[in-house]
Amino acid sequence: MSLTAITFFERFEADILSGKKTLTIRDDTEKDFLPGSIVQVSTYEQNRWFCVLKIESVEAILFSDLSDIHAKQENMTLSALKNVIKEIYPSISHLYVISYKLIKEKVL
Numbered sequence: 001m002s003l004t005a006i007t008f009f010e011r012f013e014a015d016i017l018s019g020k021k022t023l024t025i026r027d028d029t030e031k032d033f034l035p036g037s038i039v040q041v042s043t044y045e046q047n048r049w050f051c052v053l054k055i056e057s058v059e060a061i062l063f064s065d066l067s068d069i070h071a072k073q074e075n076m077t078l079s080a081l082k083n084v085i086k087e088i089y090p091s092i093s094h095l096y097v098i099s100y101k102l103i104k105e106k107v108l
């Protein structure tokens with residue numbers, strides 16, 4: 001079964017809703033998203049729904065192969081991105097780049 005929901009840390013919500021952040025990097029527990037599928041998005045902290053994303057692609061990547069291109073799509077510098085990933089996934093080198101498109105913004 002492919003995954004149909006994802007959580008993000010609250011601090012990334014604004015960047016996702018403004019379209020500045022168009023990918024996320026996860027470990028193998030969160031790699032089973034089907035390209036083209038619709039995913040419900042909530043905050044990690046409160047499980048508060050905030051948007052819908054459409055998965056564009058899921059690609060394996062090694063931590064050491066992360067580049068400025070990934071960082072730009074995360075709206076971060078490469079060193080900031082690497083630090084974030086090291087905090088969330090300490091000592092994991094096999095990761096997955098999940099790219100997505102924002103298809104529904106929060107209705108105010």
Ligand SMILES: CC(=O)Nc1ccn([C@@H]2O[C@H](CO)[C@@H](O)[C@H]2O)c(=O)n1
Pocket residue numbers: 007008009012023024025026044074084085088
């Ligand atoms: C809440 C939860 O379960 N896990 C994660 C895991 C990752 N991320 C973000 O994805 C990018 C690369 O990892 C960075 O922007 C991360 O901060 C996140 O927001 N939430």
